[in-house]
Structures are given as structure tokens and as C-alpha cells.
Amino acid sequence: MLSRVADSLYWMSRYFERAEHCARVLEANYNLMLNPSKLSTAERWQRIMASLGIAATASGIDPQSAMISLTSDPDGEASIASCVAKSRENAGQVREQISSEMWERLNRLYHQVTQASTGLETDSDPMGLVAAVREGSYQFHGMTDATMNHGEGWQFIQLGKYMERSCALPVLLDAYFSGAGEADVLDWVALLASCAAFESYCKVYTADLRPDSMAEFLLLNPEFPYSVRYAVERMDAAIAAISQTSRTKATGRIERIAGRLRASLAYVQIADIKIGGLHRYLHNVIEQCSSLHSAVQAVYIDYPIQSALEA
Amino acid sequence: MPAPFSDYEIGAAYDEMFRASGRPRTHYKNLYTLLLNLPSDELYRCKKEADLSFFNQGITFTVYGRAEGTEQIFPNDLLPRIITSSEWATIERGLTQRITALNLFLADVYHERRILKDRVIPGEIIYTCKHFRRQMHGVKVPRDVYISVAGTDLIRLPDGRFVVLEDNLRVPSGVSYMLTSRKVMKQIFPTLFRKCGVRPIEQYSQALLSTLRSLAPEGRSTIVLLTPGIYNSAYFEHAFLARQMGIELVEGRDLVVHDNTVYMRTTSGLQRVDVIYRRVDDDFVDPLAFRADSSLGVAGLFNAYRAGNVVLANALGSGVADDKAIYSYVPKIIRYYLDEDPIVDNVETLLMTDRAQREEVCGNLDKYVVKAVGESGGYGMLIGPHSSREQRAEFREKILADPRNYIAQPTLALSAAPCFMNGRIEPRHVDLRPYVLFGEKITIVPGGLTRVALRKGSLVVNSSQGGGSKDTWVLQN
Numbered sequence: 001m002l003s004r005v006a007d008s009l010y011w012m013s014r015y016f017e018r019a020e021h022c023a024r025v026l027e028a029n030y031n032l033m034l035n036p037s038k039l040s041t042a043e044r045w046q047r048i049m050a051s052l053g054i055a056a057t058a059s060g061i062d063p064q065s066a067m068i069s070l071t072s073d074p075d076g077e078a079s080i081a082s083c084v085a086k087s088r089e090n091a092g093q094v095r096e097q098i099s100s101e102m103w104e105r106l107n108r109l110y111h112q113v114t115q116a117s118t119g120l121e122t123d124s125d126p127m128g129l130v131a132a133v134r135e136g137s138y139q140f141h142g143m144t145d146a147t148m149n150h151g152e153g154w155q156f157i158q159l160g161k162y163m164e165r166s167c168a169l170p171v172l173l174d175a176y177f178s179g180a181g182e183a184d185v186l187d188w189v190a191l192l193a194s195c196a197a198f199e200s201y202c203k204v205y206t207a208d209l210r211p212d213s214m215a216e217f218l219l220l221n222p223e224f225p226y227s228v229r230y231a232v233e234r235m236d237a238a239i240a241a242i243s244q245t246s247r248t249k250a251t252g253r254i255e256r257i258a259g260r261l262r263a264s265l266a267y268v269q270i271a272d273i274k275i276g277g278l279h280r281y282l283h284n285v286i287e288q289c290s291s292l293h294s295a296v297q298a299v300y301i302d303y304p305i306q307s308a309l310e311a
Numbered sequence: 312m313p314a315p316f317s318d319y320e321i322g323a324a325y326d327e328m329f330r331a332s333g334r335p336r337t338h339y340k341n342l343y344t345l346l347l348n349l350p351s352d353e354l355y356r357c358k359k360e361a362d363l364s365f366f367n368q369g370i371t372f373t374v375y376g377r378a379e380g381t382e383q384i385f386p387n388d389l390l391p392r393i394i395t396s397s398e399w400a401t402i403e404r405g406l407t408q409r410i411t412a413l414n415l416f417l418a419d420v421y422h423e424r425r426i427l428k429d430r431v432i433p434g435e436i437i438y439t440c441k442h443f444r445r446q447m448h449g450v451k452v453p454r455d456v457y458i459s460v461a462g463t464d465l466i467r468l469p470d471g472r473f474v475v476l477e478d479n480l481r482v483p484s485g486v487s488y489m490l491t492s493r494k495v496m497k498q499i500f501p502t503l504f505r506k507c508g509v510r511p512i513e514q515y516s517q518a519l520l521s522t523l524r525s526l527a528p529e530g531r532s533t534i535v536l537l538t539p540g541i542y543n544s545a546y547f548e549h550a551f552l553a554r555q556m557g558i559e560l561v562e563g564r565d566l567v568v569h570d571n572t573v574y575m576r577t578t579s580g581l582q583r584v585d586v587i588y589r590r591v592d593d594d595f596v597d598p599l600a601f602r603a604d605s606s607l608g609v610a611g612l613f614n615a616y617r618a619g620n621v622v623l624a625n626a627l628g629s630g631v632a633d634d635k636a637i638y639s640y641v642p643k644i645i646r647y648y649l650d651e652d653p654i655v656d657n658v659e660t661l662l663m664t665d666r667a668q669r670e671e672v673c674g675n676l677d678k679y680v681v682k683a684v685g686e687s688g689g690y691g692m693l694i695g696p697h698s699s700r701e702q703r704a705e706f707r708e709k710i711l712a713d714p715r716n717y718i719a720q721p722t723l724a725l726s727a728a729p730c731f732m733n734g735r736i737e738p739r740h741v742d743l744r745p746y747v748l749f750g751e752k753i754t755i756v757p758g759g760l761t762r763v764a765l766r767k768g769s770l771v772v773n774s775s776q777g778g779g780s781k782d783t784w785v786l787q788n
Contacts, residue, residue: 002559095541248580308576308581
């Protein structure tokens with residue numbers, strides 16, 4: 001497979017996942033903010049920004065413009081609209097490689113988002129757009145599984161999706177567990193909802209919302225799709241499948257990083273993590289994901305010609 | 312004439328379907344009977360079904376000069392254009408002769424230049440040609456084949472003869488429309504199709520692949536299609552052909568040249584490339600050898616090509632043979648290399664470099680079609696009878712400023728074929744572009760792209776200028 005094609009599939013998938021993640025977080029917090037709280041509106045927005053990994057400006061945040069910057073702003077790096085547009089742009093580069101169902105679904109969502117965006121500035125309810133993105137993402141992944149060959153290209157799509165998730169979840173968790181200020185029950189509900197985890201959590205731990213249990217569930221649960229461990233395991237599986245199809249010999253480093261990260265999440269216990277500090281552990285996960293991303297780029301996509309000739 | 316032909320007017324142009332009012336030509340009788348017996352709304356339904364099929368397949372092209380990347384569905388007319396087997400036999404022999412001669416001409420121009428030394432063609436006209444590539448002098452190309460894929464535009468004169476209007480020897484496009492519209496027509500008119508006995512064209516992709524393969528060096532056969540990318544007007548076709556042939560669709564940035572060898576970057580490392588079916592113009596293939604500002608090409612490609620480590624199809628510099636001024640010499644070229652008379656004639660062409668001819672044209676611009684020699688796609692063209700005073704003045708100035716850049720042809724009545732237009736059947740002007748493949752041997756799939764000027768009375772068939780297409784049926788016998 002051409003490196004450019006693999007790269008486009010990877011980023012198509014990453015940007016789509018980023019849009020979905022942002023949509024989930026906004027949806028959860030929008031509901032929460034309808035209730036009164038000890039925290040001021042500005043403080044709440046600060047946490048939303050932090051949980052999406054966006055450095056908040058020191059001076060207070062204006063809710064209206066914050067909402068626009070996260071949803072409809074076409075130039076905003078982090079906005080849902082720009083993530084969906086970038087995802088579509090990458091898909092457009094490789095339309096021949098994905099199924100027409102996938103393209104049509106993504107294209108439809110793009111037009112929906114662009115249309116809804118123009119209406120947003122007039123103070124309307126942004127939640128319709130946010131829900132459309134979340135549903136669009138679920139359908140897109142369903143179609144991807146059902147209509148596309150599960151070959152190398154599909155594996156790069158999986159890799160993109162779970163790489164993004166493995167990077168985004170630790171940031172979210174860090175904002176809640178290490179952030180300043182005390183969280184109340186409703187804040188915890190919002191955290192679980194941000195990961196579409198409320199129902200799944202309750203099935204395992206009942207509705208008893210204890211921070212340790214929640215950290216354990218969102219970080220280490222092997223069966224829940226929006227846990228860090230689950231995402232890392234899927235990512236590891238995609239990497240193994242890709243290195244099996246590829247004839248490149250330099251895959252050892254990638255497999256080593258992925259394997260180490262997977263093993264760490266599989267065998268660690270929440271009590272051990274707390275000794276060294278959750279914050280440090282989460283940051284370690286993010287760092288390892290980032291070096292994994294660089295290693296994938298260096299081996300499959302953007303490798304130096306000289307080394308490829310020698311191999 | 313009976314419905315649905317009640318509005319059908321036979322003009323001065325050759326009519327493809329009718330000998331005279333109400334009297335269809337023999338090979339159109341099946342279609343005629345079908346149309347007479349079809350309930351009127353049935354044609355509407357067929358048209359809708361066909362359009363939907365094109366839409367769903369995403370058969371589009373991009374129009375330049377408007378908002379970037381405006382994609383349009385390629386308009387396809389419902390009624391087939393039918394050609395008899397004997398007409399086709401002449402076309403086939405004529406095009407084979409023409410391509411053979413033009414190919415010999417290119418080999419000569421880039422090596423011994425006998426035709427110039429023998430003063431059959433003035434050297435000046437070659438060296439001033441925009442598509443002449445000095446760099447190609449002395450470069451050996453596999454099998455001496457410069458033109459692997461040609462799309463020759465034919466028109467039919469009022470007396471029924473086919474003549475060549477222009478040769479497209481660089482990167483001719485449109486073949487994907489020929490193939491997809493055939494597929495749709497088979498779905499719409501299966502019975503008529505069987506009754507008529509239509510020769511197949513579906514083997515085109517295999518034929519193209521074996522043509523490209525026949526140019527590959529012994530034992531090596533990695534073939535790729537090089538596209539300028541998704542914003543090119545023919546991107547749909549590039550992707551279509553790559554998929555049909557099962558070869559990789561690459562962009563310039565996917566290729567690297569090292570040690571005069573071309574590789575593509577894959578997830579399995581660098582893979583050597585042997586033949587490039589390039590759909591990128593000469594000017595853009597290599598920023599080191601040609602236009603330095605090109606970002607579509609591959610640095611170092613030309614050197615790899617000259618070293619014989621990669622094959623480009625068509626060869627670089629083949630555009631010198633489809634220059635519209637050199638076109639007027641093609642009959643001489645055929646006689647010079649093959650010692651034969653042209654089987655398919657040229658259209659009378661006036662060279663603006665010739666003083667007498669220039670004065671004749673500039674004085675009567677309303678009677679001529681003026682074309683820029685290096686352009687294609689209907690750009691840079693004046694159609695005298697349909698032009699305004701300002702346009703003519705503008706072209707007169709252009710011609711006088713740069714006579715080498717223009718030629719003129721008398722305005723010709725292209726033949727007309729019946730088209731289904733908004734519920735009625737009306738004649739529209741058409742041309743024909745068959746595709747010629749040249750590798751180990753010359754192959755012409757029986758058919759081609761019939762382009763239609765959809766506006767009533769218009770003579771411009773280019774898709775970029777409001778033209779459409781028709782399926783072209785060449786009959787078995």
C-alpha cells in the first residue's frame with residue numbers, strides 16, 4: 001500500500017475520532033451545566049477546555065464564544081467542524097480505497113455540520129450538531145467494518161481511531177482527577193458520560209461513584225471500548241496486523257513500544273498507580289502514545305530514502 | 312415524421328440516422344422501430360434510470376475557471392450512435408496508418424531528422440512548437456513507440472466521409488466515459504443491444520495494460536498510473552483506469568528517484584517502478600528538467616527515463632506531432648514515411664504563418680474556426696459564425712501578434728445524430744473519438760467516445776464547454 005494512502009486513512013480516522021470525542025464531552029457538560037453548581041460558569045468551561053487538552057486563557061472564558069470555538073469555528077484547530085472537514089479532506093484523497101458507503105456517510109455529515117454551523121452563530125442550540133456527529137461516527141465505524149476489506153487499509157483506520165482515543169482519554173481523566181477544585185457527584189456523572197460510560201460503569205460497580213473505581217474502570221477495564229486499556233489493546237492489534245502484511249523489517253521498535261504500553265495497562269493495579277501518582281502515570285501513557293505515533297510515521301510513512309534502500 | 316420525431320429537422324449536415332425525412336438508414340432501423348413503439352413516458356423513465364446510474368457511480372468531471380473543484384455529472388445522451396462495420400473498417404485502417412506514420416515522424420524528429428533534411432516540413436515549424444522537447448533528442452524509447460495511447464477526433468462531413476479534426480497524442484482523456492456509458496446502456500436497452508449485434512469494447516482496460524506491459528523491460532513489470540491528483544479534471548478517469556487495470560494510482564509525491572531509478576513509497580518500503588502511464592503533461596513531470604515550479608512531478612524522473620530505467624507512456628515530447636500547425640502536414644508525413652495515400656483525410660487547414668492564408672482568414676474571420684495550436688479541450692478557440700465583433704477583433708490581434716500560435720479551418724457542419732432532449736428527439740452535432748493503443752501491436756477497440764454539442768446548433772462538443780457524450784455502437788456486420 002502507498003504510504004500516502006496509509007497516511008490519509010490514518011488521519012481520516014484520527015480526525016473523525018477527535019470530532020466524536022469533542023462531541024461526547026460537550027454533550028455531557030452541556031447537560032451538567034443546566035444544574036447549579038459551586039463552580040462558576042467560567043470555571044466549568046475551564047475544565048471542559050482542560051479535558052480536551054486546550055490551554056485555557058487566564059482571563060475568564062466567554063461561554064458563547066467558547067462553544068463556537070469548539071463546535072462551528074471552521075478555523076479553530078479543535079472545533080468539531082474543522083475536525084470533520086479534515087477527516088473528509090483526507091478521505092477525499094483516497095476515495096478509491098474506502099467504500100462508497102463510508103464516503104457518503106462522511107460526506108453527508110460534513111454537509112450537515114457546515115449547514116448547522118452557519119446557524120450556530122445566531123445563538124441556537126448546538127446540541128443537534130453535536131448529536132449528529134456522535135451518531136455519524138458510530139455509523140461510520142459500523143459501515144467501515146461492514147463494507148470495507150479488513151486488510152492493511154482497514155488496519156490503518158483502526159490504528160488512527162484507537163491512537164486518538166488512547167491520547168485523548170488520559171487528558172480527560174487528568175483534568176478530573178488531578179484538576180484543582182472538588183468534584184461533586186454531578187461532575188463525576190459528566191466524566192462518565194464524556195466517555196459514554198455511565199451505564200457500563202454501573203453494571204460493574206453499581207451507581208456508587210467512587211473516584212478510585214471510576215479511574216480503574218476508565219483506565220484499566222479490558223472490555224469497555226472507551227477505556228484506555230481497551231484502546232491500547234486494539235491499537236496494538238492493528239500494529240501487529242500491519243507489521244505482518246508489510247515487508248518492512250524495521251517494525252521491531254514499534255511493536256516494542258506498543259507491547260510495553262499494553263503490558264503496563266494489563267498488569268498494573270489502580271493502587272500501584274496511586275503510589276506514583278495518577279497524574280504521572282497518565283502522562284507516561286500520553287508520551288508513549290506519542291512516541292508510538294512517531295515510530296509508525298518513521299517506519300511506514302515518512303521514512304528516509306537512504307535507510308529504505310539499505311534495508 | 313411520426314412521434315416522437317415530430318420536431319426532428321434534417322439540416323444541411325449529414326444526419327447519422329436519417330437518409331431523408333421519415334426514412335432511417337438501414338443500420339438505424341432497429342432503434343427507429345423501438346422508438347416508435349415505446350410509450351412516450353418510457354423514454355423519460357429510461358433517461359432517469361441512466362442519469363441515476365451515472366450519479367451513483369460518481370461519473371463526474373471538474374470544470375476549470377469556476378470555483379475550484381466544481382464537479383459535474385457528465386451529461387450522457389440516451390440514444391446510441393451507430394456505426395456500420397464497413398465504416399468502422401475504414402476508420403480502423405485509417406487510424407492505424409496515421410498513428411504508424413506519426414510515430415515514425417516522432418522517432419525521426421528526435422533522431423536523424425530526415426524529414427527536415429528532405430525539406431518535407433520546414434524545420435522552423437518543429438523548433439517553434441510549444442511541445443517540442445529538445446531534451447528528447449537522441450533518447451531511445453522502448454520499441455520506438457512514442458504514442459502508446461492516442462485519442463483521435465473524427466468528424467463526418469456532409470458527404471458522409473469521416474475526416475480527422477485533431478490528433479490527441481499527449482494525454483487524451485474520456486475513455487472512462489466510453490466504458491461506463493456502455494455499461495449503463497446495456498442495462499437500459501438490453502434487447503435492442505442484442506438485436507443490433509454490437510461489438511464489445513470492455514476489453515479496453517486489459518488491452519491498455521498489455522500495451523503498457525509490452526513496453527516494460529524484460530522480467531520487470533511494476534506499472535503505475537501517475538495522476539496530478541484529485542483536483543485534476545480527469546481524476547475520476549485516472550482512478551477508474553487504475554482500478555480496472557489493478558495498478559497503483561500514484562501522485563508525484565509518492566515517487567522518488569535514486570540513482571536514476573524510480574521507486575514508490577509504500578508501507579513495505581520503496582518499491583521499484585518500471586512503467587509509468589502518466590496522465591501529467593510533459594511540462595510538469597520533472598521540475599529539474601522542465602518547469603521548475605511544478606509540484607506535480609518527480610525530481611530526477613527525466614534522467615531516470617533517459618537512462619532507460621523507467622518507461623513513460625506516452626513518451627515525452629509526443630505533443631510535437633499533435634500540434635495543430637503540424638497537423639496540416641500529416642498527409643505529407645504519411646506519404647513520406649509509408650509511401651501511401653491517407654485513408655482518412657484531414658480537414659483543410661490554413662497556416663497563419665503563411666501571409667496569403669493569414670490575410671484571407673483575417674479578412675473573413677466570421678467564416679472560419681480559429682484555434683490556438685497547442686491548446687485542447689475547446690479552450691483558446693474562436694468559432695467565426697457564432698462570434699461577436701469584439702471576439703473577432705480580439706482574435707485578429709492575437710493572430711497578428713503571434714501567427715505561429717494559430718491555425719484556421721473552414722467552419723464545418725459536423726454530422727448530427729438524434730438526441731433525447733427534454734422529452735423530444737432532436738438532432739445535435741456530434742464527433743467521434745476512438746482510442747488507439749500502440750505497444751507490441753496497434754489495437755483500436757471498436758467504438759469510442761461520441762461527443763455531443765448539447766446546445767441546439769452548437770458545434771462545440773468539449774465537455775468543458777457544455778458538451779455531453781453518447782454510447783457508440785459499432786455493428787458486427
